[in-house]
Amino acid sequence: MSAPAQTRIIFQHIDEPGYTNDLACYVRHGGYEVLKSAVRRKPEELIDEVKKSGLRGRGGAGFPCGVKWGLVDRKSGKPIYLIVNADESEPGTFKDRYIIHQDPHQLIEGTMISCFANNVKQAYIYIRGEMPHGARILEKAIAEARAAGFVGPNILGTGYSCELFVHRGAGAYICGEETGLIESLEGKRANPRIKPPYFPAVLGLYQCPTIVNNVETLCHVKYIAQHGGAAFSQIGTPGNTGTRIFCVSGLVQRPGYYEFPAGKITLGQLLYDVCGGPLPGRTFKAVIPGGSSAKILRFGERFKGKRKVGAELVDYDWGVEDVPMDFDSLGMIGTMGGSGGVIVMDDSVNMVEALANINAFYAHESCGQCTPCREGSLWMKRITTRMVHGTARAEDAALLQGVADQIPGRTICAFGEACSWPTQSFMAKFGDEFRAYPETKKTPKPAEAAPLI
């Protein structure tokens, strides 16, 4: 089975020899033509196209973009804000940074089309604090676009005005959670807000209706405005339209960025055919398919059930290699498409050590606002750290499971799920390894094992 060819929509020009991130190059490649035609259309028409496209948010949750736009309170009389969520912090995910670095004008064009469609007069690009280079690129690109009349007052002579600002994040993972991001943008600690009542579509930035979209999502809006929602929905599979960018990292021959139609490529094709398979002499052991908070998959496990194909229910019996890479299929097998960060582990990886690494991240990043996540994430980290660097006990596996089970579904934001799913899934799939870890520690590590962080 050979892999399908990439369908590069967002990456159409990125990586082409000679393609640079300045306005002249972008315009030379047909840039801002879509914006020029979009601002002559009715905003409702553009929203309809996005609804028709079936575009789902690329930030992690996969929420339909058209529905999100439809929820915005347009009757309140308050201004509507649009925020570009460029606070890409999920471990294993690095697509947004690449888009910003290589093709910032594509993001700006997609953003301005979205702003026009939603009658937004002020938009912000909230970029992760640790991406200063990306922020500088964006600042420069916005200045170019403003000089050319694509951003700012009276865009392209239509009388429509929209300001676009870059805001550098506060250096925390939680700043990427949309309500935390809004708090941070308002100048406060990025503590996520409680929903209800603070749904961004109604009470968002400065208590005004607010749209928060991911970088990749907004780039897709540009394609949808150009080719129509119907054309976009033809790419990929029903319910999982368009292309997805997969960021493959870890122990694989050719890690990197790959853009494929959603659901048209299986995990096996991606890892073996596109990325060249495991390193010489190794075998794949596990893969996290959608950023580090997604539940881990173990090579060798089988997933059985019924799924909808068109109107019919058909049986499926998949190994990890057979799973189509789309939101719904990954959701069916108990994990998620998430942000598209595919993290690959081979047989040299000890799962206790891998989880210790993930837990350290989440304990460090919990905002500390609500109890289960604040205390649970640190507790799990302390257990796995002790197992790796101190005394491991056979009963630690059960304890870890017990702690992780007390977190999800009880927190203000999805961080509770994000920090507990790794532990829950590692325990479910590699529980034996955790129970045997006190013994494992007594034997020397294999020479090729990755060093501990």
Next chain:
Amino acid sequence: MIQPAKPDLVTVNIDGQEIAVPKGTNVIEAARLVNVDVPHYCYHPKLSVAGNCRMCLIEMGLPAVDPATKAPVMDPATGKQKINWIPRPQIGCGTNVSPGLHIRTTSPMVKEAREGVMEFLLVNHPLDCPICDQAGECKLQEQATAYGRGYSRYIEEKNVKPKRTQLGPRVTLDDERCVLCSRCIRFSREVAKDDVLGFIDRGSHSTLTCFPGRQLENNYSLNTVDICPVGALTSTDFRFKMRVWFLKQTNSLDPESSAGANTTVWSREGVIYRITPRRNDEVNDTWMADSGRVLYKQVRTDTRLTAAKVRGASATLAAAVSAAAELLRAGGVAIVGSGRSTVEEQFLTRQLAAALGGVSINLVSRVGAGDGLLVSADRNPNVRGALVTGLVSALPSAQLAGLGAEIDAGRVRTVLAIGEDLAAAGLTAAQLAKVSVVCLGTHANPTSAAAQVLIPTLTVFEKSGTFVNQQFRLQKFAAAVPGPAGTTDDLAVLGQLVAALGGPAAADLAGVWTRLAAAVPALATVTFANLPETGLLLDPTPYAALPFVEGAGLHHSPAKA
């Protein structure tokens, strides 16, 4: 009286009990109405909802409706509308009632969620209850007993945080005990309007602190200690002084201004240890000023008067009363009453004046700046009591200038000072020397020094009585501790004086109220016993023309001129 508009009621079902509650009520408050306790830390009825402690998680269900027809979906088994239970727990504080809302607070899901949160709150808690001031009134202790596991699964090292940070002159913070509920932050921001507190650092290492260069020093800072559900914020004054379970609670009032904040006085064996606010939603909510909390310190001071004296020589109370009566009978009397006296004392003062006939009655004015909350501009707690009892008909003027002129002119030869220092009120030493002073007082001052007859009386914490606050709310307070040996209740002294001057015989508090009710139509139905703890609003309209000094405060807006 204008009846409040009937609020829209919503029927909800809590653990099988149906109850109608006003729209906008949250689940914690609705459950309270059917005596169901929903444990919580961060939620406070007078603050905004933060939803961060996750202790109030409840199971919630809504009546099922057909998505297409909007018709109710019935459950054939029960014949009632089917309830769609939400599969994950919701916070009670942030969930407002809606028609047909169903709540479970005892289901396995809720129990498990509470146990989980409880365990998490304790893993980094120092568990130093034996030396913690909050022990005995600690939500963490109470709820650990009710919802905790009873054992710990935590074997890692606990967080180490600052143990004794001085947040301000009156508040000490033990950060290790903090459960990060943010009540103190919200109080400072929303009620005290002094936004000085915040969290620094992240996750479980979050630490409460003041903004750089700022202190928690506003006059309401100790309310953060009251609302702290755990032992993190402690009163520097009360810290390590007494275990709370030894303390007796007495309902009292803050006498520092006409706002009349309701308080609780905490005492043991005749010694007061602290004063805290007592909830009254019509007056002070759950707050009081720091300045009102230290007033108990006046009870035990070296300057306290403890011996009745006649012309400088110790005397019995009876001798002092008869010496006073003799002076008063001689004529040329002026009475200096007090806006700090109780309604009952003011009534007896009026009776005393009536028995003497044709004496001038003065009140001492105390006006300061109001703070817009619970310290009003009128620092006398009970000027309105003097109006209601008919002791005076006008507001007191700034100084006793008129009285001074009368003394200078020789028309006043005896001054009866009831709980007031005449020197502080503007009389000169020469004027004091010119008259015979009969002094009823608690502490030594120029008036007590100059007095021909001195009778030591009680502070507000040692007697029972009533005040009328700025809203014209009649509120009562009770004696928390006995007065020192040698002191006598003002009520008894005044009663005996009235009797000695030919008025009615002295009576106890209940007896005075019988007379008071008969004499003052506005109080016709009131007795001290039947007066509600939250007070009784009197009709202010007879006094609408008076230029009261109070500005807007909590639950008070001055009548429009």
